[in-house]
Amino acid sequence: MVLRRLALAFLLVLAPLMPAQGQKDPGPKTQGAAKEAGTCQRPQWDQRLQLAPDHTNYKKNEKIRLSCPRGLHPSFSQVKCSGNVQSMSYSGSVNQDVWLGKIGTSNWTHIQRAVECIKLLQVVPGTLEVSATSIKLNWTCMFPDACQHMWAMCRLAGPSSPPCEAEEVTGEEMLQGQKGTFTCPPLQPFTVYSVTISLPPSMVLYTRLVRTEETVPDKVENLSLDRNTGLLRWNALPSCKGEILGYQLNISARRVHDGSFLEFKQLMVNASVTQYMPPYQRPGSKYMVAIQGLTAAGAGDTSILEFQMYFSGILWFVLSRKRKALPSKVEEEHYTELQSYENLDSYCVIKGCPLADDNAGKGGQAEELSLPSLP
Numbered sequence: 001m002v003l004r005r006l007a008l009a010f011l012l013v014l015a016p017l018m019p020a021q022g023q024k025d026p027g028p029k030t031q032g033a034a035k036e037a038g039t040c041q042r043p044q045w046d047q048r049l050q051l052a053p054d055h056t057n058y059k060k061n062e063k064i065r066l067s068c069p070r071g072l073h074p075s076f077s078q079v080k081c082s083g084n085v086q087s088m089s090y091s092g093s094v095n096q097d098v099w100l101g102k103i104g105t106s107n108w109t110h111i112q113r114a115v116e117c118i119k120l121l122q123v124v125p126g127t128l129e130v131s132a133t134s135i136k137l138n139w140t141c142m143f144p145d146a147c148q149h150m151w152a153m154c155r156l157a158g159p160s161s162p163p164c165e166a167e168e169v170t171g172e173e174m175l176q177g178q179k180g181t182f183t184c185p186p187l188q189p190f191t192v193y194s195v196t197i198s199l200p201p202s203m204v205l206y207t208r209l210v211r212t213e214e215t216v217p218d219k220v221e222n223l224s225l226d227r228n229t230g231l232l233r234w235n236a237l238p239s240c241k242g243e244i245l246g247y248q249l250n251i252s253a254r255r256v257h258d259g260s261f262l263e264f265k266q267l268m269v270n271a272s273v274t275q276y277m278p279p280y281q282r283p284g285s286k287y288m289v290a291i292q293g294l295t296a297a298g299a300g301d302t303s304i305l306e307f308q309m310y311f312s313g314i315l316w317f318v319l320s321r322k323r324k325a326l327p328s329k330v331e332e333e334h335y336t337e338l339q340s341y342e343n344l345d346s347y348c349v350i351k352g353c354p355l356a357d358d359n360a361g362k363g364g365q366a367e368e369l370s371l372p373s374l375p
Contacts, residue, residue: 005168040081040097046116049074068117070203073143075100076115080108104145120146120196121205132189132241132297139197139206140179150199152174154184157192157209164240166191189215191240214242217293217300225307226275232289233275234303242295244271250290251278254306259286268294281309 008208042051050067050301056083066074082098101115105304120142127138135154141147153172160166171185175197188194189212197206216239223234233349237244247269253262269276281287286308292299 001117015051016355037097038083039062040084040099041241043099043115044077045114048072048117049115049159066115071205073120073146074116074117074288075103077103077143078109079111079115079130082110103143118142119205120199121150123197123206130208130210130213132213133187134194135195135210135212136181137189137195138179138181139187141175141177147175147178147199150197151193152182152197155188155194155196157194160191162339163238164191169193187212189213190239190243205351214295216298217241217244217295219301220247220303221307223289223303225305230281231275231277232291233306234291236271236274237293237300242297245294245296246270247273247297248292248294249276251287253285253287256284256286257313283309285309299358 008226040058040060042054042058042306043057046068048068052065052067060081060083060258063078063080064077066076068074079101082100084097099111101111120124121139122142123137124140129136139152141150151172152175155164156168165190167189169185173180173182182195182197186194192209192211195206195208195210196204198204210366219236221235221283222223223232225232232249247258249265249267249269249291251265254260255262255265261283265279266274276286286306289305290302291305292302294300
């Protein structure tokens with residue numbers, strides 16, 4: 001009797017503790033009972049995804065539309081809950097939600113990886129080809145159904161200004177299919193353009209600023225020889241077709257009477273230089289100056305200037321002999337024409353213009369010949 005009473009008392013004490021112990025350590029089956037069978041919890045996919053409707057739990061076969069921010073597209077445009085299945089984990093068997101998805105009008109397929117927002121249009125940087133007059137790129141649409149009626153265009157990135165005035169590009173092209181190549185119409189070198197691909201009415205899928213490549217510069221203009229200083233002068237080239245790096249000058253000299261070669265000089269000057277003092281010109285010589293502008297693409301067209309040097313003393317001697325045979329009135333008029341050159345030792349013929357050298361009167365045959373006395 002005593003043992004029976006002790007056993008009964010032990011059971012009375014242990015009975016209230018058993019439900020509490022069961023609540024502290026529920027098994028996997030007890031945890032899954034908190035969610036209604038055949039439902040799915042809100043999926044933990046890309047945080048940029050927008051769900052419609054947006055709920056915490058979804059019923060079986062309930063369809064959900066997915067969307068992304070502008071320029072992006074979900075890897076599945078529509079998903080639905082297919083219930084849940086039990087799978088094994090380190091803690092035992094757990095319930096796992098099963099989702100089905102589809103793109104556009106395709107069939108429902110099992111989603112095996114997280115849904116994410118990706119770019120609707122992709123342009124691989126390595127496929128971008130740029131020359132002095134064109135821009136070309138290869139594009140791929142990740143979701144052809146969503147890429148209908150895409151437009152591609154090239155535009156000047158900003159207004160042009162003199163002297164480098166660029167014409168606006170008017171070419172546009174509708175892109176069709178899943179992939180292709182877009183080429184801008186003929187462009188101008190060393191100019192910045194914007195390349196844009198968009199979906200109407202205003203969704204920009206791709207945009208980039210691109211500068212066309214450099215080309216050789218234009219021909220140097222107004223190459224001349226200053227009659228007072230003896231300096232070669234020219235107009236500076238604008239950086240319309242490329243950054244001007246400098247100018248290349250080739251100067252050659254030949255004898256006037258037989259054309260035999262005397263000397264040759266080649267030199268480079270930087271882009272800020274627009275004049276050059278050539279070496280001392282020998283009387284009785286013919287000079288040719290060739291100048292070209294330089295960019296990274298190479299040298300431009302050549303501008304050429306030719307001039308001749310004569311012995312002023314011989315010129316005076318011939319004219320003075322003619323002067324003695326002329327009547328006094330004609331003699332005075334002829335002398336009047338010549339007196340503007342009487343202080344020059346050299347005479348440069350370049351389009352009929354005289355040239356005064358800095359070394360004039362310091363040597364040469366002209367010093368040895370005496371000028372006739374004035375009447």
